[in-house]
Amino acid sequence: MPKISLKNITKKFGKVIALNDLKIDIKDGEFFVILGPSGAGKTTFLKVLAGLESPESGEIYFDEDLINNIPTPKRDVALTFENYSLYPNFTVFGNIASPLKSPANKGKYDSGKIRERVYNIAKMLNIDQLLDRLPSELSGGQKQRVALGRALIKEPKILLLDEPLAHVDAKIRNQLRTEFHFLKEKFKTTTIYTSHDYKEAISLGDRIMFLDKGKIQQIGSPEEVYNFPKNIVVAKNVGWPDINLFKCYIKPENNNLYCPEGDFAFNVSGKILKLLKKYGEMEYIIGARPHNISFSEEHSDKYNIEAVCGVTEALDNQLIINVKIKNMDLILSIDNPDLYLRKDQKLWIHFNDQSLMFFDKKTSKNVK
């Protein structure tokens, strides 16, 4: 399995810059997830690696070999497409076997060998009972497995998966995501996987690259991306319900933070104050994850910011609470979906300063 290095890769479509000066090293055997909204350049990135698009500038290396000019069949990569692109006239067996029968592999495998490999892969993906069916007779989840089987049968050095779970139902998606963990263990192939779902990304990825408008926003481990997003774009797109963002000023007279939208102030630890003062601005944007804001139904020294409860939503594992502090909307979430809160009842909020994020007002970069 090779490592992949990209040096200053830029890809343009006319005036649109799809990939903007990307520098990445992907390790041997790594499961690397590219996360980003639609139009971020995720698919273009995979196509550049597969050789289906060529970059305007920059170099791609597999191990030490420059592969910019090596044609797709010789790169030893396998790509699955977002819309599966199965051959509609081939059965599942035919689809999975197709790479072994390609012109490039002509005569390499006899039919017994092909059958054996297809059965093995199909069994691993739990589609061995579907081998005689046509793609039109399969569900979305099953089609996805077939596409994956077709990619894996070549035992490629690099596996490129384009939004494999985007078009299956929520329930199947969760199930397949868990299954990917088992596959990951089994094959240990260098894999690049794109997704717009942050849960998928942080759950599966050894490392995650957040891409937005062709630019790398952050590369890091799941914990880093979730707990220490580099800027507001990453913070907003990783985590659900969306992170709460609101302005605050440092009040020099009593070293409080004051939030004008909700007209409230609160204490933060000396450590954080020092950090903010060192950074040098007086105004910041606070990022507070709904999970990390605590509240109480009783007023106390700790819980001293008054809020009014709005609509609540009980989900399987959490309760989402929309509250208002004066005119400022805030979303809270707790692990107990059975808690009963009345609409319009008073709640008292406490911001846990350890988990707050502070962003530069102008550059939107994380201050920490």
Next chain:
Amino acid sequence: MALVSLKNVYKYYRSKKGKVEAVKNLNLEVRDKETVALLGPSGCGKTTTLRIIAGIEEISRGELYIDNILSNNLAPAQRNTALAFEDYALYFHLTVRENMELCLRAKKLKPDLIKKKVKDVSEMLGIEDILDLRTTALSGGQQQRVSLARALVRDPSIFLLDEPISHIEIERRYQILARIKEINYEFGTTILYVTHNQAEAIAVGKRIGVMNFAELQQIGTRDEIFNNPVNIFVASFVGQPPINLMKCKVISEKGATNLKVKNSSLKFITEAKIGKELHKLNLEEVILGLRPQNIYIRKVSDKQKSIKGKIEIIEFLGEDMHLVLRGGDCKFSVYCSVDMRLKKDKELELFYDQSKLHLFHPKTEKAINA
């Protein structure tokens, strides 16, 4: 006021192969000002039920009452319901605004009032800047919002919403759900909401009706459905990650009734009253259901019993973690808060409450309660 009640309602379709039952002996009551979500897989009859209430499907047998008035033969226009279709059914030759205004104009409302209503609803759903576009120029998600807007603008006494947010971007879905709930709070409009997505059903419905194979399996609050499912279907259809289901042997040891999971070292201890019930039924085998959310990695109370498992998979999900563990041949999943000390292949002691063990009859798949 709007109270809908269906009594022993059947709906048949005739096909070449014979009679197809789309809805079977349905008894359902949607109370005044209530939001009820009908949840089920495709083909379970939930949309047919909605269309029966709207009056665009006839009832084969049984009775439909709206506000205690027998309404089987009432024309759709007389029922004061607003229906949002899953496939939108927009007027493609009209603009978004015209689509929304149409039924208001038919009711001969004053132009000022129409304007105001269209403005309010379009702002609420975030479509105010596309009001003058033709609906053909819109994306699927936008079209669906227009379809919902056209229903919401009418203030009927009952909203019938068929998968109204299934094609809207995930990030916006819950905002729109919150708005739908606010409408219910503010105007007291009765809402019947059809979906195949359990998270949506739980979020929107005060009560949730779970349907399968043309029959209503269970109706109840989130708590009832989640904690007292009547059968395996309801237990496994509702809840994410899905409930752990394990085939167990019933074994009596020292006066206690234990459930030993097949091909596994896992053993669960039931409450005494459930044990008695199992003996009464003379069952050798049962199916045990235990939700991933009800297995804890730390002991919460002294009454909790424990099992052991080896960690196979750790899924870090930001706010929470999903673990897949193995005990013998049995894999089960656990949903817990983030704990960075957990490592793959680690042997773990896990805790559960006996009251959260759900038992099902292996043949009938119905819940066994003491």
